[in-house]
Amino acid sequence: MSNENHYYLSGDRDILIGSPSKLEKPNPVMTLAELPTGRTATIAALEGEPEIRTRIQSLGLRVGRDVAIIRRSRFGGPIQVRIGTTDLLIRPQQAQMVKLA
Amino acid sequence: MxxxxxxxxxxxxxxxxxxxxxxxxxxxxxxxxxxxxxxxxxxxxxxxxxxxxxxxxxxxxxxxxxxxxxxxxxxxxxxxxxxxxxxxxxxxxxxxxxxxxxxxxxxxxxxxxxxxxxxxxxxxxxxxxxxxxxxxxxxxxxxxxxxxxxxxxxxxxxxxxxxxxxxxxxxxxxxxxxxxxxxxxxxxxxxxxxxVPLSATDRLTDRLDRVLLHPWLGLPLFFLAMLAMFEAVYALGTPLQDGVAWMLETIKTDAVAPAVAHWNPVLRSFLLDGIFDGIGTVLSFLPIIVLFFLFMAIVEDSGYMSRAAFLMDAFMSRLGLDGRAFVMQLMGFGCNVPALMGTRVMRSRGLRLLTMMIIPFSLCSARLQVFVFFTTAIFTAWAAPLVLFSLYVASFLAAMLTALIYRRRLSNDEPLLLELPPYRFPTAKQMWLRGWREVTHFVREATGFILLGVILVWALTHSPFDVPPASPQTLAGQLARLFSPVFAPLGIDHLMTITLLFGFVAKEVVLGAMAVIYGVGQGELAGIVHGQVDWVQAYSFMLFVLIYTPCLSTVAVLKQESRSWRFTALAVGWPLLLAWLVSFAFYQGARWLGF
Structure with a gap:
C-alpha cells in the first residue's frame, strides 16, 4: 500500500507556499489510535509492514468495516476495539496503522 | 488409516x-x-x-x-x-x-x-x-x-x-x-x-468488564485475583506435596531400605540416595502441576488472561513482554516449573522465550524455605521480614534487568493483537484433561534428565565412598575447593559452595545438605550457621541462591519447552553470571563500606 493519499491539504494551497513547515503538518487522516472512546468509524485503509497488516486484517479489521473504541487502558496501554461481534486488544502503535474514513 | x-x-x-x-x-x-x-x-x-x-x-x-x-x-x-x-x-x-x-x-x-x-x-x-x-x-x-x-x-x-x-x-x-x-x-x-442483531454483545461480559477493566479498580482487582489463585494453588498444593514426600519417605525407609539392607553399601546408597530420590524429585512436582493447570484453565479459558494483558501491557511492553508474561512471572513465585509450561499460551516464539528467561528469577516456595531459615538464623526479629522483602524486590529487579538486556535478541517485537473473548467458564472435564495431559508430558520429558542430574550430584557427593558423604574429602568437596577462587570474593566459603551444588538439583535439599556437611542435625544448624557466617556473607549467599539455577526440574522444562539446547544453555548460563556479579557487587560493596 502506498503512502500517498494519506494526507489532506487543508485550506488554500497558496497560503501554504513559502511556509514548508506548515506543509509538513497538514490535517492528517484520523487513525484508530486517535478515535475518541465510545465512537465508531469506518476503516479506510491499513498501513504498515505486510506481516502486521495481515495479522490486523485476519483479526477482522478490514477496509470498509465499522470499528468502535470500547475503552482504553491507562498509561498508554492497549485499546479495546469492537468490530462486529469481535472484541480485540490493539496497542496504540498498531492502531495508528488503521486509517479511518 | x-x-x-x-x-x-x-x-x-x-x-x-x-x-x-x-x-x-x-x-x-x-x-x-x-x-x-x-x-x-x-x-x-x-x-x-x-x-x-x-x-x-x-x-x-x-x-x-x-x-x-x-x-x-x-x-x-x-x-x-x-x-x-x-x-x-x-x-x-x-x-x-x-x-x-x-x-x-x-x-x-x-x-x-x-x-x-x-x-x-x-x-x-x-x-x-x-x-x-x-x-x-x-x-x-x-x-x-x-x-x-x-x-x-x-x-x-x-x-x-x-x-x-x-x-x-x-x-x-x-x-x-x-x-x-x-x-x-x-x-x-x-x-x-x-x-446479526444490531447489538450482539454479551451483556454479562460488558457488565463484568466495566468493573474488572475499570481504570482505577482494574489493577487492584487483578492483583487480588492473582493473589487468591496463588494462595489457592499453594494452600492445596503444599499439603499434597508434603503427602507425596511423606509417602516416598515411608516407602523408602519401610520397604526399599530393608529390602536392600544386605546389598553392597555403594549400590545401596546409589539406589536409595540416587535413583529413588531422583524419582522422588519428579513425583513431588506432580500435585503442583495438576493444580496449577486446573487454575490456569480457569484463568485462560474464562478469557481473563486477555484482560490481564489489557491491564498490565502498558508496563510490560516496555520490557519487551506483554501482560500474559506478568501472570506467568507471578505464578513462578509458587513454582517455576508449571509457570514455564504455562507460557505455551504465547503464540510468538520470541515473546515466549523472553518470558521463559525471566520466570526462573521468581522467588519460588523452595527458595523461600532457605531464605526463611537464613534470615531467622542471622538477622534480628525486626530485620528478618525486611531482608526477606528485599529478596522479593531483588527477584523482580533481576527479571526486569534480564528482560531489558535480552528483549532485542529474543523478542521480535510482535505486536500485541489479542482477542478479548466473552467470559466463559471451562467445564470440569476440560480442566482435568488439561492437568492430566501436562503431568504426563512432564513425566515423559523431564524424568530422564532429572534422574541423570540427581545421580551425577550423588556421585560427586558420595565418592570416594570411604569418607563421609558431602564432606570436603569427596569429589564435591574437591570441586568446591577448586572453585574457591571464584566464590571467595563473594564471601562464600567452600563448605557452602558444596551446598550450592546440591541447590542445583533442588532448593529443598539445601538445608538438609548443609546439616550433613556441618555434621549436625537440622535443629542445631541455625546455631552453627550463626556462628560461622556474618550477615554480609549470609546475604551474599542468599542473593546467589536467589538468582542462580533454581533447580534441575526447571532446567529440564526449559529444554522441554524451548526444544533448544542453545536457549537452555543461555537460560542457565546467564543467571549464573548474574548471580556472581550481584553477589560480588554486594559483598565487596558492603565490606568496602566497613560492614
Missing amino acids: KRVALLGMPNTGKSTFFNRLTGASAKVGNWPGITVDLLSARVLLGSEMVEIVDLPGIYNLHGFAEDERVARTFLEENPVDLLLVVSNATQLDRQLALVLQLQELGQPMLLLLNMSDEARRLGIRIDESRLAGELGIPVVSISAKHGMGMDAARDAITRALAGAHPARKAALEQVFHDDDALESRLEQVFHDTVQ
Whole structure:
C-alpha cells in the first residue's frame, strides 16, 4: 500500500507556499489510535509492514468495516476495539496503522 | 488409516471439540517437516479407525506467524483425507475468511459451527443449509463444550470420509494468493446466510468488564485475583506435596531400605540416595502441576488472561513482554516449573522465550524455605521480614534487568493483537484433561534428565565412598575447593559452595545438605550457621541462591519447552553470571563500606 493519499491539504494551497513547515503538518487522516472512546468509524485503509497488516486484517479489521473504541487502558496501554461481534486488544502503535474514513 | 486435519482460528473451541471427540487418548507426536509437537488421536468413526490431528489455531492460512507456518507445512508434507474446520458461530463475519482460504486447497472439507448455543443466545441466526450450499461443503452446528451436535458431527465426518478420494498433500504454492477476491466473496456469503442483531454483545461480559477493566479498580482487582489463585494453588498444593514426600519417605525407609539392607553399601546408597530420590524429585512436582493447570484453565479459558494483558501491557511492553508474561512471572513465585509450561499460551516464539528467561528469577516456595531459615538464623526479629522483602524486590529487579538486556535478541517485537473473548467458564472435564495431559508430558520429558542430574550430584557427593558423604574429602568437596577462587570474593566459603551444588538439583535439599556437611542435625544448624557466617556473607549467599539455577526440574522444562539446547544453555548460563556479579557487587560493596 502506498503512502500517498494519506494526507489532506487543508485550506488554500497558496497560503501554504513559502511556509514548508506548515506543509509538513497538514490535517492528517484520523487513525484508530486517535478515535475518541465510545465512537465508531469506518476503516479506510491499513498501513504498515505486510506481516502486521495481515495479522490486523485476519483479526477482522478490514477496509470498509465499522470499528468502535470500547475503552482504553491507562498509561498508554492497549485499546479495546469492537468490530462486529469481535472484541480485540490493539496497542496504540498498531492502531495508528488503521486509517479511518 | 484415514487422516483428518482439524483446523480453525484460535478461540473457536477447537481443542474442546478435539477433546470431546477423542477423549483422553490423544498423544503428542512428531510430524514430517514440523518442529513443534501436535496432538493426535485415533477414533472409531463408523467402522473405521480414523486419525485426527489437531493443528495449531491459525487466523490466516497465508499469514506469517509461526503457527500459521506450521499448519501450512503440515498440509504440504502430510496427505490428509479431510479438512475439518471449526469456526466460532458468533464471529462468522471474519471466521469464514479462513474457510474460504482453505477451500482454495481443493481438498474435501467439513465445516463445524461451534458455540452455536452462544450464537443463538446473542440472537445470531445462521442459515445452515444455504451456507452449505454456497460453500459447497457440509456444515454442522455444534456446541463442543456442552456436547451438543456431536453425533451429527461424527456422522458427517464418517460420511465425508466414505467418498473414495485418495488422501492428498496440499500444493500450497499453486494456491492463488488473491485474498481481496476472497474478501468480497466472504462479504457475499456472510450477507446471504447470517443475520446479526444490531447489538450482539454479551451483556454479562460488558457488565463484568466495566468493573474488572475499570481504570482505577482494574489493577487492584487483578492483583487480588492473582493473589487468591496463588494462595489457592499453594494452600492445596503444599499439603499434597508434603503427602507425596511423606509417602516416598515411608516407602523408602519401610520397604526399599530393608529390602536392600544386605546389598553392597555403594549400590545401596546409589539406589536409595540416587535413583529413588531422583524419582522422588519428579513425583513431588506432580500435585503442583495438576493444580496449577486446573487454575490456569480457569484463568485462560474464562478469557481473563486477555484482560490481564489489557491491564498490565502498558508496563510490560516496555520490557519487551506483554501482560500474559506478568501472570506467568507471578505464578513462578509458587513454582517455576508449571509457570514455564504455562507460557505455551504465547503464540510468538520470541515473546515466549523472553518470558521463559525471566520466570526462573521468581522467588519460588523452595527458595523461600532457605531464605526463611537464613534470615531467622542471622538477622534480628525486626530485620528478618525486611531482608526477606528485599529478596522479593531483588527477584523482580533481576527479571526486569534480564528482560531489558535480552528483549532485542529474543523478542521480535510482535505486536500485541489479542482477542478479548466473552467470559466463559471451562467445564470440569476440560480442566482435568488439561492437568492430566501436562503431568504426563512432564513425566515423559523431564524424568530422564532429572534422574541423570540427581545421580551425577550423588556421585560427586558420595565418592570416594570411604569418607563421609558431602564432606570436603569427596569429589564435591574437591570441586568446591577448586572453585574457591571464584566464590571467595563473594564471601562464600567452600563448605557452602558444596551446598550450592546440591541447590542445583533442588532448593529443598539445601538445608538438609548443609546439616550433613556441618555434621549436625537440622535443629542445631541455625546455631552453627550463626556462628560461622556474618550477615554480609549470609546475604551474599542468599542473593546467589536467589538468582542462580533454581533447580534441575526447571532446567529440564526449559529444554522441554524451548526444544533448544542453545536457549537452555543461555537460560542457565546467564543467571549464573548474574548471580556472581550481584553477589560480588554486594559483598565487596558492603565490606568496602566497613560492614
